[in-house]
Amino acid sequence: MRKYFITGLLILVPLAITLWVLHAIISTMDQSLLLLPVQWRPEAVFGFKIPGLGTILTLLIIFFTGLLTQNFIGNYVVKIWEALLNRIPIVNSIYSSVKQVSDTLFSSSGNAFRKAVLVQYPRQGSWTIGFLTGVPGGDVVQHLNGDYVSIYVPTTPNPTSGFFLMVPKADAIELDMSVDAALKYIVSMGVVAPEATVTEKTQ
Structure with a gap:
């Protein structure tokens, strides 16, 4: 009996933890739906929530942001935006610190977390x-x-x-x-x- 119980735990515990982590990530990313007008949200259009729809929206926003900033105009807009943030007290120190860390971690040319x-x-x-x-x-x-x-x-x-x-x-x-x-x-x-x-x- 104990053997079967332990076997069940070994199968279900990793699955439960994986589903819990995925649920936490998806729930967080679904918050991007709050950016939409109330009448455009799934609850108003379909009458119920659609889990994961906000995740798709978040990924699309990230993708198109990266796409738009690759050209001259987009790059210019980003520089203006960063210059504006750097003029705001407290915000400039937080933003610059976070940006330096993210550039180091996610840049393909960086060495952080490579070894x-x-x-x-x-x-x-x-x-x-x-x-x-x-x-x-x-x-x-x-x-x-x-x-x-x-x-x-x-x-x-x-x-x-x-x-x-x-x-x-x-x-x-x-x-x-x-x-x-x-x-x-x-x-x-x-x-x-x-x-x-x-x-x-x-x-």
Whole structure:
């Protein structure tokens, strides 16, 4: 009896968590329907809500925004908009900080979260996986002797929170592991181990 119960849990728990995450994402993206006039919303047109319709609208907005900003006119409008935001107190500091982070994370030319590394944390002899985010900058560099790298160490099982560390470059071991595989390893609390590379298998 217990064996069947555990087997059922192993099948249903991952499915339930996946559906819960998808529901949370879709529900959040469906809020874009609030941008439409009341008479254009599904409740007014069809008489009931249509889950996922707002998600489609959100994806379309993102796509067409990227499409429009690729030409000269769209790029010019974006520059004017950013210049306007940069003139507003408080808003300018928030917007510029978020934009720098998003440009670093999502730009195809950026190096953030492109490499998984192995570091000793929170003490010597205790190892964890982190992600290379760049190198220290600003006045911080003046107080560090030698080559240092910036690393984000996510928490388990929620990788959206974590710790920002600056460690000597020699102490960060680059892993032959994709970021996706490393994230899966972290989220699963080490249960889902990445597949061994060809080099590791031959040793």
